[in-house]
Amino acid sequence: MSSREKRLLQLFAGMILLYAIPFELLPGVWGYLHGHNDEVQDLRHKIHRYERLLETQEQWQQRHREESVIADEVEASLIGGGTxxxxxxxxxxxxxxxxxxxxxxxxxxxxxxxxxxxxxxxxxxxxxxxxxxxxxxxxxxxxxxxxxxxxxxxxxxxxxxxxxxxxxxxxxxxxxxxxxxxxxxxx
Structure with a gap:
């Protein structure tokens, strides 16, 4: 390969890089990083929501137990009979x-x-x-x-x-x- 061909090849590779970096590579990397950040943020929101649900689950379970006791007391206070x-x-x-x-x-x-x-x-x-x-x-x-x-x-x-x-x-x-x-x- 002659020096002229090498130079043309280098020029062609440079033009491809000048086109590929700003129009293909950078937008792809930017989209990946931005999408990754969105996914991480979404996961953080989900984790926070599930933690709140776990906290309220215990409260609701306690309330359910209390209401069950009250319902049992009310049921026991009723006068029984078929007629x-x-x-x-x-x-x-x-x-x-x-x-x-x-x-x-x-x-x-x-x-x-x-x-x-x-x-x-x-x-x-x-x-x-x-x-x-x-x-x-x-x-x-x-x-x-x-x-x-x-x-x-x-x-x-x-x-x-x-x-x-x-x-x-x-x-x-x-x-x-x-x-x-x-x-x-x-x-």
Missing amino acids: ADLIGARMIGVLRELSAGVGATVKSFELPEFNASGEWLLVTQTVHFSIAGRRLYEYVKALTGSVNRFKVVSIDVRARGDQVEGSVKLVGFAHRPEGDREEEARR
Whole structure:
């Protein structure tokens, strides 16, 4: 190869490099670096988001456990029974046991009243009782502090010596019996 051919070859290689470096090589390298930086930034965002999710996951799991305990307590406080009559009878039985536990004498029970809403049944029960005056507070506390979480709606008492006679109206909740819901759906 002659020196002239070598020179032409060098000139041609220089022209290719002068074209390739600014128009091909640099944009390719720039695009690669810019794309790589975007990927790194995207990965950092994802890592940060997953770290936040892990933190909130623990909070949500704790909240779920707390809500499950509350739901279990509410479920345990409901009066069980397959029919409204059974629910009323169970409520009377529980009230009779609570009354006996604090020394109250149950004189009578009125018929329970039932009010349904959706899948819930509100049971209202009136108890006529007598008890030593000093034990009245314990009696009311026993009724409202039971597992069934009865709520006192009204109380009417009359003193007779050291005894107190009266009536207390309580409410409790139950799941509405399936038969009642099906009957309502047919109407």
